[in-house]
Structures are given as C-alpha cells and as structure tokens.
Amino acid sequence: MIGFGHHEAQGAFRALADPTRRDILLLLSEDDMTIGEVVERFDITRAAVKKHLTILEEGALISVHASGRERINRLEPLGLKSVAEWLSYFNQFWDKRLQALRVAIEKEESEK
Amino acid sequence: MIGFGHHEAQGAFRALADPTRRDILLLLSEDDMTIGEVVERFDITRAAVKKHLTILEEGALISVHASGRERINRLEPLGLKSVAEWLSYFNQFWDKRLQALRVAIEKEESEK
DNA sequence: TTAATATGATGCCAAATGGTATCATGTCAA
DNA sequence: TTGACATGATACCATTTGGCATCATATTAA
Numbered sequence: 001m002i003g004f005g006h007h008e009a010q011g012a013f014r015a016l017a018d019p020t021r022r023d024i025l026l027l028l029s030e031d032d033m034t035i036g037e038v039v040e041r042f043d044i045t046r047a048a049v050k051k052h053l054t055i056l057e058e059g060a061l062i063s064v065h066a067s068g069r070e071r072i073n074r075l076e077p078l079g080l081k082s083v084a085e086w087l088s089y090f091n092q093f094w095d096k097r098l099q100a101l102r103v104a105i106e107k108e109e110s111e112k
Numbered sequence: 113m114i115g116f117g118h119h120e121a122q123g124a125f126r127a128l129a130d131p132t133r134r135d136i137l138l139l140l141s142e143d144d145m146t147i148g149e150v151v152e153r154f155d156i157t158r159a160a161v162k163k164h165l166t167i168l169e170e171g172a173l174i175s176v177h178a179s180g181r182e183r184i185n186r187l188e189p190l191g192l193k194s195v196a197e198w199l200s201y202f203n204q205f206w207d208k209r210l211q212a213l214r215v216a217i218e219k220e221e222s223e224k
Numbered sequence: 225t226t227a228a229t230a231t232g233a234t235g236c237c238a239a240a241t242g243g244t245a246t247c248a249t250g251t252c253a254a
Numbered sequence: 255t256t257g258a259c260a261t262g263a264t265a266c267c268a269t270t271t272g273g274c275a276t277c278a279t280a281t282t283a284a
Contacts, residue, residue, distance in 0.1 A: 010131055017129035018272080019122055022198070029205060036230065048273055050232075055271095069230050069281040077205035084203075086134070087196050093141060093189035130242080148260065160243055162262075167241095181251040181260050 009082035015059030016083065020044070021052050028062060028075040035071065121194035127171030128195065132156070133164050137173060140187040147183065 015021055020042065027033065027041060035053065039046045053073055056062045060079035065072045127133055132154065139145065139153060147165065151158045165185055168174045172191035177184045 013129050013131075013134070017125050019125075020272090022125070026201075029202065034230075035232095044272085045274060046231080047233090047275080051272070071231070075205065077202050080199060080202050084196075084199050087192060087199065089138075090141065090189050090192050091196075093187065132242090146260075147262095156242085157244060158261080159245080159263090163242070183261070 009086050011059035012061055012079055012083050013059075013086075015056050015061050018052065018055075021056055024049075024052055024056065025061060025075060028073060029077075032072050032074045035073065038073065121198050123171035124173055124191055124195050125171075125198075127168050127173050130164065130167075133168055136161075136164055136168065137187060140174060140185060141189075144184050144186045147185065150185065 023042075024038060027038060035046060035049060038053070039049050042049060053062065053064070057064055061076055062079075063074050063076050065074060135154075136150060139150060147158060147161060150165070151161050154161060165174065165176070169176055173188055174191075175186050175188050177186060
C-alpha cells in the first residue's frame with residue numbers, strides 16, 4: 001500500500017447504502033442547495049431529507065454552511081475518496097489489465 | 113456516460129455498509145473459504161456469519177459453490193464494479209488530473 | 225414590530241439489521 | 255448403517271433506520 005491513511009470510511013459506506021442519499025449526492029454534484037431545494041426534488045418530508053443530510057454530513061460526504069436563515073449543503077467529493085481507495089484494492093481482481101495503469105496513478109499521487 | 117448499464121448497485125452498496133462484511137470480502141480475496149473457515153476468523157456465531165454471506169451473495173459480491181457437504185464461498189470482484197462505476201462519476205470533482213486517464217480507461221473498456 | 229419563511233428538534237411508528245440460541249438436514253466415514 | 259460434522263432454517267431480541275407529524279427557533283421583509 002502506498003501513502004493512504006484509511007480515513008475511517010465506515011461513515012461514508014453507511015451513508016452510501018441508501019439510494020435516496022446517493023441521489024442527493026448526485027443532485028449536489030450539480031449545484032449547492034438548501035434543504036428546501038433538495039426537498040422539492042423528492043417525495044418525502046423535509047424531516048426525512050434532513051435526516052439523510054445529517055447522515056451524509058456524518059460520513060463527510062457533504063458540508064453545511066450557514067448563510068442567514070438558510071443552510072447551504074455542499075458536496076464534499078473528498079469524502080468519497082476513502083471509499084474509492086478501499087475499493088481500489090480489488091481492482092487487481094476484476095481487471096488485471098488496469099493494474100499497470102493504477103500503479104501509474106498511485107505513483108503520480110505520491111509525487112504530489 | 114459511456115456504455116455502462118448500471119447493474120443495480122443497491123445490493124452491493126447495502127452489503128458494503130457493514131464493516132464485518134467488508135472484512136469478509138478482504139478475507140475471501142486471499143482465498144476461497146467455507147463458512148466454517150470464515151467463522152474461525154471472527155468472534156460471532158456461524159449463524160451471524162451465514163447472514164452476512166447471504167447478504168454478500170445477494171449483492172453479487174460473492175458466489176457459493178457446493179462441494180460435497182461443504183459450501184465454498186468465493187469473491188466475485190465483478191460485483192464491485194457497479195460500485196466503482198457509480199463512484200467514478202465523482203472522480204472529476206476530487207481530482208481533475210485523473211479525468212483524462214479515466215476517459216482512456218473507459219475508451220479501452222468500450223473496445224473490448 | 226410582526227408575520228412569513230427556513231430550518232431544527234422531538235416523539236412516534238413499522239420495518240430492517242445484526243446478533244443469539246436452538247433445531248433440522250445432508251453428507252462423509254468407520 | 256450410523257454417528258459425526260458442515261451447513262441451513264427458525265424463532266427471538268435489542269437497536270437502527272427511514273419515514274411521518276408536530277412543535278420550536280431564528281431570520282428576513284413588510
């Protein structure tokens with residue numbers, strides 16, 4: 001393994017287990033949104049959306065920024081890195097051909 | 113998006129949400145194992161391990177092969193691909209530098 | 225100041241989860 | 255054939271989860 005500290009990915013894995021939360025992440029990848037704006041896109045109550053956002057925040061997949069009486073929810077793509085890194089271990093099993101490429105990426109990473 | 117049919121990743125995401133199940137996947141990446149062999153590595157009952165293996169199988173992350181009175185559990189790395197693909201959409205957000213490389217990989221995939 | 229608006233907090237509920245203990249079944253070997 | 259062994263199936267339990275309705279709080283704008 002190269003230089004990755006495994007930043008406790010449990011919160012992220014937990015957050016990703018729910019399809020609504022994954023959809024929220026896709027939404028937020030297009031634009032930062034208030035809770036109200038997120039709610040408009042789903043058929044569930046604001047309380048339910050709020051719970052999802054809390055779990056996403058606990059998993060470090062989004063951040064929340066107060067702005068007056070609104071709270072802006074922003075995607076934190078870095079949070080997904082821990083998941084991607086955990087997963088990358090298995091790349092060698094599903095496609096040997098990509099392994100050389102992966103090594104090249106890790107090498108580039110370590111030279112940052 | 114290129115040629116990925118989104119192979120219903122929900123089962124895989126659900127399976128990955130539990131840390132014991134992720135550990136089981138790491139175990140099975142080293143070697144195929146019977147339930148009994150898996151149980152030896154954890155401090156939970158065989159019934160609990162069996163439940164985890166069932167969920168992993170439902171998520172297409174492992175396959176089970178009867179062999180006499182034993183049942184061999186085998187890692188199915190392809191099952192992780194749907195997760196990796198879902199995740200890959202976010203690569204552009206956490207590291208623009210990898211995007212060109214990702215495109216190259218997708219191109220190679222589509223030429224299979 | 226005061227009403228409207230955006231959000232947070234709480235309590236409740238049904239279903240899913242992760243675990244246990246116990247019992248049933250199937251297969252191997254003496 | 256029959257006992258030992260590997261596994262599967264069930265019933266039960268406490269906790270978590272995803273949802274709702276309702277109430278409380280804070281900020282904006284008239």
